[in-house]
Amino acid sequence: MFFVTGDVHGDIKDFTGRKYGRIKKNDHIIVCGDFGLIWTGGKDELRSLKKLGKSKHDILFIDGAHENFDLLYKYPVTMWNGGKVHVISGNLIHLMRGQVYTIDGKKIFTFGGGESTDSDMRIPNRSWWKEELPSEEEMKEGISNLVENDWKVDYIITHEAPTSFRRYLEGKDYDLNSLNVYLECIRQKCKYKKWIFGNYHKNFRISAQIETVFDNVIKLE
Template sequence: MVYLTGDTHGDIERFKHGRLRWLGKRDIVVVLGDFGFVWDGSKEEQKKLDWLRKRPYTLLFLDGSHENYDLLKQYPVEELFGGKVQALGGNVYHVCRGSVLELEGKKYLCFGGAESPDKEDREPGVNWWKEELPSDEEYAACEANLAACDYKVDYVLTHDAPSRFLDFTALACGETNQLHSFLDKILLKLTYEKWFFGCYHKDVQLSTKSRCVFCDVVCMGERHAKWRK
């Protein structure tokens, strides 16, 4: 079974309690960005990563604005589930931007990245990386992967969201950036069932097709994916 949850920010307790603790080797957990376990490279962080690597389930994560992209780039890229991922050891993988994964017979477009609203107060290479926003090459790769499946997927998983989702909700903050515009663009072309995103630290069902996820655990195998933690 596939399960989704929102930003974990290096909080190992999110995996030790609630529904996630009971998952087995046939399950897949997807974190919708700001994974936070590739951040400072400390011994304590490595202990947490080692614990996650020993879980029986497969753990996938999108990147957000709270990832150390210098540390993340050291992990090798490989093909998995029909898309590109970086293997962190065990069953832990970072999903490369624009990959269309096939999980349990369903197609998932995955696209991480977000702009830190407080980046002016952060230090480059210490707690902020320009790679938090996608490159032109990553946008192009995403469009190529979507073209290959005729812009038809079952689910869309992103860290940030199209501005069209944010403009009429309490989630909106800051100005529209290039990533928002790109997501707006593919939104108009895509045929999809549901769109899930993290980033805004709220558990909110915006419409029948869009949902912001934070601490909820969404089971994709349950009718209308209504599971709440």
């Protein structure tokens, strides 16, 4: 069972207090970006990460726009269930961009990243990082991995939304970024059972296949 939730923004109490229900040892929590618990590198933060890593079940997260990428990218890259990850501590694992994992017989495509709407008010490499938007290499790797899987996966987990989903949520008066357009290309090509994304601080089902999640928990078999 997968328990999918949205942006945590570094608040471990908010994260652990969400209504997951009964989680078994072989289940998995997935956070759709803006995890934010790797931010200062301080002792309290490291204790929180270690505590989460001791969970009996996996806690998996993709990155969003609001992450300290300098700290996140210091963790060594390793392979896990068919895709690249950063193992943060024990069962706490960062699912990297453009990967396809096979977990409990389900294929899951992940793509983190986003764009800070308030970047002009943030401080580079202290509260904002250019790595929030994906590189060309990351986008190419994502396409390559989908090609290897014949453009068929069970679940897609992203922080940002494809262009069409964003238009549905916000209307036409917004500025697209390269990630929206990239994800829209994937939406038109890839076959999937469910696509869940965070970022918009809403719990809303767009269709049977598509949901955006914030502080709710979506269960996937």
